[in-house]
Amino acid sequence: MGAITGAGISAESGIRPYRGKGGIYDDPSEGEATVEAVSAPTLYSDPDRTWRAIAAIARGAAGARPNAAHEALVAIENAVERFALLTQNVDGLHQAAGSKAIIDIHGSVDATICMRCDTRAPLDVASIATLERAPRCAQCSIGVLRPDVVLFGEMLPMDKVARMQREFHENVPDVVIIAGTSALFPYIAEPLLVARKAGKLTIEVNLEPTDVTVIAEFSFRERAGAVLPAIAEAINLR
Ligand SMILES: [Zn+2]
Structure with missing residues (x-):
């Protein structure tokens, strides 16, 4: 099966859907901004913005x-x-x-990958909601972490x-x-x-x-x- x-x-x-009635993408005030924020180009140019958008989505899913x-x-x-x-x-x-x-x-929001050393690490989903900056890698301590999710354009x-x-x-x-x-x-x-x-x-x-x-x-x-x-x-x- x-x-x-x-x-x-x-x-x-x-959990609020992305598409369809009441969906995030349907809302003109945040739809386009969210799509752009969780896209591959934004992740590489401004990872803090990508993580802030993910934090906003995580707040909407808190307690689900x-x-x-x-x-x-x-x-x-x-x-x-x-x-x-x-x-x-x-x-x-x-x-x-x-x-x-x-x-x-x-992908899944409960895992991250270091964009520098490729180390995969779990991420406490509850902690995402309060993120204001992209988290850093505990392994190499320099690399910026990305979420283990497929972003727009990937x-x-x-x-x-x-x-x-x-x-x-x-x-x-x-x-x-x-x-x-x-x-x-x-x-x-x-x-x-x-x-x-x-x-x-x-x-x-x-x-x-x-x-x-x-x-x-x-x-x-x-x-x-x-x-x-x-x-x-x-x-x-x-
Ligand atoms: Zn690293």
Whole structure:
């Protein structure tokens, strides 16, 4: 079984989405500024600005806990033979819920990489909210740390792309669920298309119709927190 998730799942935990209704990018007063701040050129020219924008996003996510949708995906992972979770979310809520087979294709805010010596280090998510300057590397004490997330204008990490190919394209899951995402990126929509073409079961869960609504065999206009627990329960009853 494969699952693909996006900001809609985190929104049910109170984390403000980037796109869609009430999204950060939709707000003309902060949307463009945020996109520019969390882009690769800004990271290299003014890392303090990138980290201030990330701090603002972190403040919006403070205290967020995994919800019924995150927990249902853990239950599904524990119940099936093979499971892969492709997520666009960088908030770490899937990890906090206990999901293991995660491909966090856009990275995660709980890790940093030194831009000088490449040392990877964990970052306490709670401490991000108060950052006003880019943190420094504890290893070389000179380098500026970057978040281990894919910024605007950056390539996806090759190792995670390879895992995504392996789990969703080469070994197509029997069931693919896509939940809480408008699936704007082709690499997010493609696994569903591949599964549908291969005659596998495809399910979409999203409050509004999306580009993949016509691809999915079943499409629910519902909260992921309502539908995913029902799917998890059905699997356990089989
Ligand atoms: Zn360093």
